[in-house]
Amino acid sequence: MRRTLVRMERPADGVEAAVVPGVEIRPWRRSDDHPRIPGVYAAAFGHDPWPDDWDRFEGFDPGGVFVAEERGALAGFCICFPRADDGYLSVVAVVPQARRRGIASALVAAAVERLASLGREVVRIDAYQDAPAAVGAYRSLGFTTYDVVADDDADPRGSAEE
Numbered sequence: 001m002r003r004t005l006v007r008m009e010r011p012a013d014g015v016e017a018a019v020v021p022g023v024e025i026r027p028w029r030r031s032d033d034h035p036r037i038p039g040v041y042a043a044a045f046g047h048d049p050w051p052d053d054w055d056r057f058e059g060f061d062p063g064g065v066f067v068a069e070e071r072g073a074l075a076g077f078c079i080c081f082p083r084a085d086d087g088y089l090s091v092v093a094v095v096p097q098a099r100r101r102g103i104a105s106a107l108v109a110a111a112v113e114r115l116a117s118l119g120r121e122v123v124r125i126d127a128y129q130d131a132p133a134a135v136g137a138y139r140s141l142g143f144t145t146y147d148v149v150a151d152d153d154a155d156p157r158g159s160a161e162e
């Protein structure tokens with residue numbers, strides 16, 4: 001399916017760590033969080049959960065996964081990793097019932113800080129144009145569009161908000 005991909009970027013400096021009352025933003029702990037993250041992904045995107053090997057991809061950075069925990073449950077997570085010339089934010093997901101409280105913003109801030117600590121000066125993300133929450137959240141976090149491209153092999157599934 002063809003969808004339009006908006007490519008966005010922001011400098012890796014100048015991001016402020018955000019605080020969301022009652023929510024802890026922290027690096028993941030593989031032992032506890034690895035099995036819980038696919039369920040958060042499924043709730044956020046309305047898709048089937050990821051398979052167990054979701055973290056076995058080329059370039060995976062074990063220090064680049066951050067979770068948001070509230071009263072013992074995961075409300076969201078994000079994944080980022082360094083590439084040769086930039087840092088890349090590959091997923092940000094927040095469960096529907098925890099949205100619009102700044103959790104994605106706090107997760108992205110943690111990811112940007114991580115990528116800056118690895119010496120990356122720019123952070124890039126790709127978002128589908130038909131996912132207004134994602135594009136809106138990234139824009140509010142200082143990302144600007146540097147390219148718009150057609151993705152002919154796009155995942156036809158939307159997200160849980162659509």
Ligand SMILES: CC(C)(COP(=O)(O)OP(=O)(O)OC[C@H]1O[C@@H](n2cnc3c(N)ncnc32)[C@H](O)[C@@H]1OP(=O)(O)O)[C@@H](O)C(=O)NCCC(=O)NCCS
Nearest residue numbers: 092093094099100101102103104105133134136137140159
């Ligand atoms: C996109 C997503 C991660 C945002 O999570 P969130 O915790 O609700 O985001 P925040 O509360 O940090 O929102 C920050 C800003 O983003 C913008 N934003 C968030 N949701 C929005 C929406 N539905 N429509 C328009 N703008 C939105 C707003 O400017 C918001 O600030 P405000 O609440 O003060 O107006 C969440 O909606 C989600 O998981 N969606 C499904 C998965 C997805 O599309 N992920 C991104 C691609 S990997």
